Amino acid sequence: EAGVAQSPRYKIIEKRQSVAFWCNPISGHATLYWYQQILGQGPKLLIQFQNNGVVDDSQLPKDRFSAERLKGVDSTLKIQPAKLEDSAVYLCASSLVGIAQYEQYFGPGTRLTVT
């Protein structure tokens, strides 16, 4: 079974530029999460989708971050414009709906550096 795929793996941009990250979850996983992980901290949830719908985006800085999940599969996370404090690893995770619905499986992450 293929795992969660993410791209790009690394990205360096200047502040005020825009950037987009892509995630493809494990096949059959209805729930998809985007997390931000700053060095030395645990992952912080940005947005959670179930199928096409947003379940939780309470910690998403909506003035600069946006995310979508078309057709209930792939998802993109965009930052526009980027700030220095957005430098972090952006993790995508997915989980089933059902008995093991809360067990999340993470992709390799995208390391973003904003200069």
Add this chain to the structure above:
Amino acid sequence: QKEVEQNSGPLSVPEGAIASLNCTYSDRGSQSFFWYRQYSGKSPELIMSIYSNGDKEDGRFTAQLNKASQYVSLLIRDSQPSDSATYLCAARAAGKSTFGDGTTLTVKP
């Protein structure tokens, strides 16, 4: 107060010893608890989940949950150098998982 608290460490144990990692959570509505292992420069990997009070064993790993004390722990028996990593505790309440900042474990040969 953070919602999920862990000692940052580092925790250092000799090879073959038992490593004990602890986690407390503040939301009494939390129902599901998870331990993830994260190697340096890698993404978190699920190693244990626990949903009810008591112990749950999986190989060398044992998760313990005490909801009355709002406490979760992870024991690693016969620790190996390959267990050296950061261990993240997560608690799920109201449909959302909150992670602690992790405990760094070093197993010395």
